[in-house]
Amino acid sequence: MFEVYNIAIIPLILGLVELFKRAGVSNRFSPFIAVILGVLAGIFYITTDIKQGIIIGLMLGLSASGLYSGSKNFMQGSGK
Numbered sequence: 561m562f563e564v565y566n567i568a569i570i571p572l573i574l575g576l577v578e579l580f581k582r583a584g585v586s587n588r589f590s591p592f593i594a595v596i597l598g599v600l601a602g603i604f605y606i607t608t609d610i611k612q613g614i615i616i617g618l619m620l621g622l623s624a625s626g627l628y629s630g631s632k633n634f635m636q637g638s639g640k
Contacts, residue, residue, distance in 0.1 A: 566606055566616075573597045573624040595621035 577594050581587060598621025603613030 566620075569598075569601050569605070569620055570624045570627060573601070573620060574627065577624070591621075591625040594625040597621060598624060 573594050576597055577590050580593050581590060585593065595618060598619070599614055599617030601620060602615070602617025603610060606616050607613045
């Protein structure tokens, strides 16, 4: 079952995506990597029910990519 403290996985996904980027993966693949990592975390860490794990994982991965995109846009906008 999904608990509120499992939201802490989102920064972990962000960190792992950053590791992929530093390893040479193109920035345009970052959202896909975040979603894949989120789905894997949802299935293998949060719940063993495949359907529920996919839904929760999609939420986590999309939240991570949105958090990255939103903070990036904010930092670029505040520099002007």
